[in-house]
Amino acid sequence: MKKHLLFALVLFLALPSMAQSIKIRPKHGGGHQGNISLTVISPRNINYRFWLYVDDVLQNEQPTRSICIQNLVDDSYYIRVELDNQQQNCVGQFVDLNQPQTLCIIQNGKLFGLETTQAHVRPELIQNLIVQQPEVPIIEPSLPPMPYGMNPRDYDEAYQLISKESFDSSKLTVAKQIISSNPMTARQIADICKLFSFESNKLELAKFAYGYCVDPNKYYLLNEVFTYDSSKRELDEFIRGL
Numbered sequence: 001m002k003k004h005l006l007f008a009l010v011l012f013l014a015l016p017s018m019a020q021s022i023k024i025r026p027k028h029g030g031g032h033q034g035n036i037s038l039t040v041i042s043p044r045n046i047n048y049r050f051w052l053y054v055d056d057v058l059q060n061e062q063p064t065r066s067i068c069i070q071n072l073v074d075d076s077y078y079i080r081v082e083l084d085n086q087q088q089n090c091v092g093q094f095v096d097l098n099q100p101q102t103l104c105i106i107q108n109g110k111l112f113g114l115e116t117t118q119a120h121v122r123p124e125l126i127q128n129l130i131v132q133q134p135e136v137p138i139i140e141p142s143l144p145p146m147p148y149g150m151n152p153r154d155y156d157e158a159y160q161l162i163s164k165e166s167f168d169s170s171k172l173t174v175a176k177q178i179i180s181s182n183p184m185t186a187r188q189i190a191d192i193c194k195l196f197s198f199e200s201n202k203l204e205l206a207k208f209a210y211g212y213c214v215d216p217n218k219y220y221l222l223n224e225v226f227t228y229d230s231s232k233r234e235l236d237e238f239i240r241g242l
Helices: 001-012 015-022 153-161 167-182 186-193 200-208 214-224 230-242
Strands: 036-041 050-054 068-070 074-082 090-097 101-108 111-116 125-128
Touching: 015 214, 036 074, 036 090, 050 068, 050 153, 074 101, 074 111, 074 200, 090 111, 125 200, 153 186, 167 186, 167 200, 186 200, 200 214, 200 230, 214 230
Parallel strands: 036 101, 068 125
Antiparallel strands: 036 068, 050 074, 074 090, 101 111
8 A cells, every 4th residue: 555655656746747837946057067976777677768857858869778877966856757658657756866876667557656776787878967058149140230311201302302393404403402411322313313314414413422322332223324335434433533
């Protein structure tokens, strides 16, 4: 009767909700290593492979029949074993470690538990304790601010104001006034240049506006406003000469 009660208690401790609800004390920080080892084995009469968790951190990627965890410190650990069987039985308990210890998986009917044993077993796996490392925040590289020109609403008003002028000369005067007070993108400048009828006026404004362009690396967009290649070359030579 006592033995059945013992296994019922072990099974209760093994419930996953128990491990999740108990707050495990932080430990093993700062890269500190101890000299205590913990070995967990599955005896031949059970012969189940298992996964081992120490403080809810998985220690082996593949199921094993025996594993030795080294470099533990003198402390209390929550040990959980998940069996690689059809029922995926799980058992767990707190273990106070102050010296090397071996735990053996035991079974009574459908109940499983862990108990200390003096058996000497050569583990299939021997490794250092795997601890959960704090997540390192990913710092995205800072990008240069995207260039922005004249506010779209203000630009539309300025564009309409320039287009209403009847003569190229008047358009040129108004356009220079607006651009000198409102830096623009290369695309905005190109669209204004298209309002002019004469190639010479387009070229004059393109030269004037270059110093007010917020993205001069895109000034190649101005090539589309010219009819003659000579105008394109002249603008390019002007920019190179600055």
